[in-house]
Amino acid sequence: MKFKYIVAAAALAALPSTALAECKVEGSGEVNVISNFFETLELIANTMKECERDGLVVDAKLTTEHRSETEQSFAAGSSPFDAAAVANSSITLLQARGQLRPLNDLVDKYRDTYDIEDQMLIRFGDDIMAIAFMVNAQHFYYRKDLFEEHGLAVPKTYDELLAAAKTLKAAGIEHPYGAAFGNSWELANEYVNLLLANGGQLFDPATSEPAFETPEAVEALEILGALFEYMSPNSMSLDFGGVKRQLQQGDIAMAIQWGDQAPTMDNADESTVVGKIGYAPAPATREGGPPASTFWWDGYVIPKNLDGDPDVTFQVIMHALGAETVAKNNDTTLWIRSNYQPTQYTAAITETVMGGAPPYPMNPQSSLAHSSLGENISDFITGKESAAQSLADAAKAYRAAAREQGLLAN
Amino acid sequence: MKRKSFLLFVAPSVVSMLLLIAMPLAGVVYLALHQSYVKTELVELTTEVPLFGGLKRQVTRTVPQPVLDENGRGVKVWKFVGADNIVQAAEVEGLDEILSGAREVTSLRGFISELHREITNVDFWSALEFTLLYTFGTTPFVLLIGLGLALGVDRASERLRGTMVFVSILPMIVTPVVSSLAVYWLFLDGAVIASLIEALGFGRFYFLADQLTIRTVIVAYGIWWAAPFAFIILYAGLQTVPRDPLEAAMIDGASAWQRLRYVVIPHLMPLLAVITVIHVMDAYRVFEPILVFGASVFANSVQYLTYYTLSYEDNANKAAAYAILTVIGVVILLIPVLVHTYRDQATRR
Numbered sequence: 001m002k003f004k005y006i007v008a009a010a011a012l013a014a015l016p017s018t019a020l021a022e023c024k025v026e027g028s029g030e031v032n033v034i035s036n037f038f039e040t041l042e043l044i045a046n047t048m049k050e051c052e053r054d055g056l057v058v059d060a061k062l063t064t065e066h067r068s069e070t071e072q073s074f075a076a077g078s079s080p081f082d083a084a085a086v087a088n089s090s091i092t093l094l095q096a097r098g099q100l101r102p103l104n105d106l107v108d109k110y111r112d113t114y115d116i117e118d119q120m121l122i123r124f125g126d127d128i129m130a131i132a133f134m135v136n137a138q139h140f141y142y143r144k145d146l147f148e149e150h151g152l153a154v155p156k157t158y159d160e161l162l163a164a165a166k167t168l169k170a171a172g173i174e175h176p177y178g179a180a181f182g183n184s185w186e187l188a189n190e191y192v193n194l195l196l197a198n199g200g201q202l203f204d205p206a207t208s209e210p211a212f213e214t215p216e217a218v219e220a221l222e223i224l225g226a227l228f229e230y231m232s233p234n235s236m237s238l239d240f241g242g243v244k245r246q247l248q249q250g251d252i253a254m255a256i257q258w259g260d261q262a263p264t265m266d267n268a269d270e271s272t273v274v275g276k277i278g279y280a281p282a283p284a285t286r287e288g289g290p291p292a293s294t295f296w297w298d299g300y301v302i303p304k305n306l307d308g309d310p311d312v313t314f315q316v317i318m319h320a321l322g323a324e325t326v327a328k329n330n331d332t333t334l335w336i337r338s339n340y341q342p343t344q345y346t347a348a349i350t351e352t353v354m355g356g357a358p359p360y361p362m363n364p365q366s367s368l369a370h371s372s373l374g375e376n377i378s379d380f381i382t383g384k385e386s387a388a389q390s391l392a393d394a395a396k397a398y399r400a401a402a403r404e405q406g407l408l409a410n
Numbered sequence: 411m412k413r414k415s416f417l418l419f420v421a422p423s424v425v426s427m428l429l430l431i432a433m434p435l436a437g438v439v440y441l442a443l444h445q446s447y448v449k450t451e452l453v454e455l456t457t458e459v460p461l462f463g464g465l466k467r468q469v470t471r472t473v474p475q476p477v478l479d480e481n482g483r484g485v486k487v488w489k490f491v492g493a494d495n496i497v498q499a500a501e502v503e504g505l506d507e508i509l510s511g512a513r514e515v516t517s518l519r520g521f522i523s524e525l526h527r528e529i530t531n532v533d534f535w536s537a538l539e540f541t542l543l544y545t546f547g548t549t550p551f552v553l554l555i556g557l558g559l560a561l562g563v564d565r566a567s568e569r570l571r572g573t574m575v576f577v578s579i580l581p582m583i584v585t586p587v588v589s590s591l592a593v594y595w596l597f598l599d600g601a602v603i604a605s606l607i608e609a610l611g612f613g614r615f616y617f618l619a620d621q622l623t624i625r626t627v628i629v630a631y632g633i634w635w636a637a638p639f640a641f642i643i644l645y646a647g648l649q650t651v652p653r654d655p656l657e658a659a660m661i662d663g664a665s666a667w668q669r670l671r672y673v674v675i676p677h678l679m680p681l682l683a684v685i686t687v688i689h690v691m692d693a694y695r696v697f698e699p700i701l702v703f704g705a706s707v708f709a710n711s712v713q714y715l716t717y718y719t720l721s722y723e724d725n726a727n728k729a730a731a732y733a734i735l736t737v738i739g740v741v742i743l744l745i746p747v748l749v750h751t752y753r754d755q756a757t758r759r
Contacts, residue, residue, distance in 0.1 A: 067721075093724050097448040098476030098484030124475070125453070174614075175599075182704040185722060206452070208474070232599050233619030237705040242598070251599055304482060363474060364450070364724075371722035375533055378707035385531070393531070400498055401723055406447045406487060407474065 023319050024113065027312040028055035033300075034070055035085030037062040040134055040298070040333040044085075047320040058316055074099040074303040082308035083317055086130060087298045088360040089367065094301065095124060096364045101302045102127040106314040114318035120336050122299055132299035133321045134333045137282075137357055138193065139293060139348040141247055141265070142254040144278040146173070154280045158194075158223050158292070161254070161283050165230040168253050177230040178247065178255035180240040181381065184374030189294075190256065191377055192370060194220035196358055197292035198285040202369040203398075208407045210369060210395040213388070220285065221380060221387040228381050236382060248273060256282060256293075259349035260333060279348035281355050290356030295349075297336070297359070365407055372397035435737075441730035445491045448484035450474035495731035499715075504532040537710040538739070540625065544711070545693040545743065548632040552689055553682060555633065556640025561670075563641075564648045575645070582638040590702035593631045621708040628699045628709055636692065640685045647681045648674070687747050694740050712736050 033048060035041045045060035052058050061081070063069065067090050073079040074094055086094065094100055107116055107128055122130035140161075142154065147164075150171055155161035161177075168176035180186035192202070200216035203209060211217075228235065231252075238246070244261050246252045248271040264270065265277040282293035300317045302310050326335045334346040342350050360366075376394035380387045402408040411419075453475040476484040497503070508528045515521050530536040563574045581589060596603045597617040607615050617623045651674055659669050675682075697713040700706060706714060713736060720729035 071724075096450060096474065096476055096484075098478050098482070184706055184718070208452075233616040234597075234599055236707060237594070237618035237624070237703050238598075239704055246599070249600065365474070368723060371718070374722070375706070375718070379531065382707055384707075396504075397533070401725065401728075404445055404447075404495070404498065404725060404728060406445075407450065 023051035023053075025051045025056065025312060025315040025319055027309060027315070029309050029312050030057040031059070031083070031308055031313050031316045032081050033058075033060045033083045033085070033313075033317075034066055034073070034081040035060065035062055036066045037064050041085055043329055043332060044133070044320045044325070047325050048316050051316050051319055056312070070094070074305065076305065078307045079303045079305045080307065081303070082306040082310070082313040083300050083302050085298060086301050088296050088362050091122070091130060091299075091301065092362050092364055092367055094303075095129060095362070099303050099305070100129045101304045101306070101310060102129065103131065103302065103314065104128050106311065107131075109311075110315065110318060114315075114321075115323055116318065117336075117338055119338075120299070120321070122297070130299040130301045131317060131321060132297040132336055134298050134335055135295050135349065135353065136258060136260050136298075136334065137293050137295040137349045137352045138189075138256050139259050139282045139291070139352045140254065140280045141257045141262075142278050142280065143250075143273065143276055145276050146253045147278070154278070155283050157284050157287055157289075158227075162226055162230070164254070165227075169230060173253050175230065175232040175251065176253045177227055178235070178238070178243040178252040179227065179231070179257075180238065180243050181224075181228070181231070181235045181378075182238040182242060184378070185370070186239055187378060187381075188370045188374035191221065191224060191373055192360075193256075193282065193292045193294060194223055194285055196294065197290050199289075202361065203365045208365050208402060210398045210402075212369065212373065212391050213395050217391055218387045221377060221391060223285065224377070225381055225387065236378065247271075247277065259346065259352070262345035262348070263331075279345070281348055281352040282357065284355075290358070291352045293352050293357040294360040295353045295357050364405060365402065368401045368405065368407070369394075369398050372401060438730045438733050441727050442495050442734050443490060443492060444488060445495065445727050446486065446488045449477040449487050451477050495728050496734060499534060499719075499728055499731040499735060501532045501534045505529065505535065508532070533710070534712070534715065534735075537712050537715050540709045541694060541696060541711045541713075541739070543625065544629055544632055544696050545690055547629040548636060548693050549686060549689055551633045552636045552640050553685060555637040556644050556685065557678075557682075559637065559641040560644035560648055563645055575642075578641050579638040581635050582642075586635065586698040587702065589635060590631065590699040593627065593634075593699070594702050597627060618703065618705060624703060624705055624708045628696075628703060631699050632693060632696065636689055639689070643681055643685055644678060647678045651677050683747060683751060687744060690743050690747075691740050694743060695736060712739065 031048075031051075033045065035045065041062060045062060048060055049058050061069075066084070070081065070084040070086070070090070071093060073081050074084070075097070091100075103121075104127065107121065110116065116131070120132050121128045122132050140154070146152075146168065147154070150167055152164045152167060153160070155164050165176045179190055181190065195202070195212065195217055198216045198220045200214055200220060201211045204211050232238070232246070240258055240261070243252075243255050243257055244264065247255055247257065247265060250273050259279075262277075262279055266274050268274050282291035284290060285292050300321075302313055302317075306313065321337075323337055323339050326337045326340050330341050331343055331345075334340070334342075334349050373391075373394045376390050376397060378390075379385045379393070380390040384390075385393075399408060451474065479485050508525070511528075513521070513524065530539055559578050563571060563578065566574055584592075595601055598604065599616075604615060604617070607613075617627055655673050656669060659673055664672070695713045696711045697717065700709060700711045700714040701717070703709065706718075712732060716729050716732040716736065719725050719732060723729075
């Protein structure tokens with residue numbers, strides 16, 4: 001009866017790692033929640049299920065197709081999902097379509113019961129639209145041993161980073177640097193980091209016209225071009241997972257990488273550089289400037305068209321995002337709650353954000369600018385055209401897309 | 411057959427075709443002819459974003475906010491735009507600019523290469539270029555290799571055949587995303603193929619670093635993936651080759667090549683046509699290797715543009731326009747084959 005053991009093991013694995021906390025949810029009905037699929041969200045989903053009892057059904061769907069499913073159900077007459085987990089990028093469209101239910105009344109009602117902290121509230125104007133629980137940001141990863149061997153200091157600016165790359169290359173490390181240039185979206189994300197840190201912006205807020213044909217923008221793009229010289233020629237095909245492997249295999253000596261990937265560097269099952277990787281804030285584009293990175297949050301939203309009860313749904317969410325969840329799972333992610341204790345793997349994220357990295361912009365113009373940049377700036381990096389030309393192409397693509405979405409007049 | 415019973419017989423297939431083929435297609439056309447968005451207005455807003463340890467940051471910006479109706483739902487705009495989406499998707503404007511732009515003509519060759527460079531700088535046309543390259547690059551090899559495999563397996567001993575058929579159709583069994591990944595991983599830095607080439611003393615070679623090699627790898631993958639399909643159909647076809655003409659040819663002293671050329675291949679011709687039609691349709695919709703290799707600067711496809719527009723621009727209407735362009739492209743490519751089949755049918759009657 002091997003099958004039985006497998007089922008038992010699976011059931012055990014699915015149990016929340018927290019001991020069953022007391023669920024204070026009042027009311028009854030059915031609560032359906034949809035989210036992406038990763039460790040922290042799985043943990044939260046399991047914590048939500050603790051609230052199940054007679055008359056209260058809690059169901060969580062974790063899927064990598066969450067984005068399109070959320071968009072479709074929130075646009076329908078009545079949404080089968082009473083809440084969804086979103087991030088900076090995915091809240092944009094839902095908010096722009098006016099589909100989110102402001103949560104001010106529920107936050108006021110339950111502020112004390114669930115100890116809702118102010119920094120968890122995502123506001124658009126006066127409306128609280130989401131309850132955030134974790135943050136993530138890209139920052140600098142480097143090989144401590146190699147930096148020590150070659151007498152290098154951790155770079156504070158991209159000029160210093162390029163100088164370090166030159167030294168390492170001269171010392172025989174063929175491709176010292178790595179970053180996710182491969183997927184159009186990720187490449188544009190690297191660029192947006194540099195553009196914003198360099199004082200540029202994606203669009204003019206007063207008119208929605210694109211703003212990436214400026215000297216700051218060209219300069220930022222040229223930094224990406226200079227970095228490419230120190231990257232593997234295959235980099236135009238590597239996404240952040242590919243860069244993670246490069247670091248783990250010891251192919252590169254430094255990289256810009258998502259903060260939440262840090263613990264995987266010390267996982268001996270997949271990494272050959274256990275204990276050798278150091279983490280630092282993302283470098284700035286100029287002396288004293290903010291780190292060239294943006295920070296991202298993950299949180300829960302409730303739609304206007306839910307078929308369940310917003311009050312019960314909100315309580316279930318807040319139960320799962322309680323201080324107890326953070327205390328018991330401190331090392332799972334970088335929690336926003338104030339009882340979170342930073343670890344060696346998250347300190348660099350904290351420092352990047354405290355250093356002034358802006359939040360990734362949450363509006364439809366930015367999404368469109370991001371996608372048109374992604375499709376065009378690679379022409380400059382691979383040497384097909386000049387930086388100014390590829391930015392001009394991107395601006396043209398942005399204008400066309402923004403007109404179609406009614407953001408720009410014809 | 412009476413008209414009524416004929417209609418009754420065909421009714422189930424007509425109804426299911428209408429439901430499963432015509433309706434979705436009409437839906438896509440309908441989407442492509444419209445534009446939709448939620449009306450927005452620019453409002454000055456202060457957005458608060460969380461930090462941690464009780465800190466937060468205020469950001470004040472003019473941001474677009476949805477215009478809400480009396481029920482608090484966003485006001486949807488849905489307007490008919492005719493062919494606008496398709497014209498935008500095909501980037502007719504960009505093409506027009508290039509074609510009407512003044513340029514110095516020094517040599518025909520220079521002129522053509524300059525024109526090619528400018529046209530392939532336009533997203534849609536560059537995607538179309540590789541889509542066509544992939545389609546025409548894979549089709550002949552898929553037919554040739556499929557036929558070769560079929561002939562080989564046909565001659566193998568009874569005992570080996572089962573295993574050979576299974577091994578030959580493996581590439582078709584594996585999901586394209588997974589097999590694309592497997593091929594992609596072969597060519598990364600320090601991966602099997604790169605290390606092998608280095609170990610053989612040819613130095614370091616970066617397959618994913620330029621257009622020519624990356625395109626070659628993707629086309630080779632396409633052949634490897636689709637050849638089993640041609641093989642399995644041709645292998646079945648080989649079992650139906652009549653023995654009499656073959657034996658007659660042998661008595662007349664025809665060589666093995668002559669028997670293949672003048673007896674077997676003519677017999678398989680309808681099958682080869684079917685494989686070509688289906689493979690051209692498949693190849694024109696190439697998507698998985700483009701997604702997995704992630705290097706759309708070197709190799710892009712029309713199908714990938716549909717996906718990109720839908721998932722990163724959130725524009726279902728323009729994505730529908732790309733889908734229509736794909737259908738139009740497939741139809742244009744299939745015209746010669748369809749005309750040929752039609753004539754064939756007509757002469758047989």
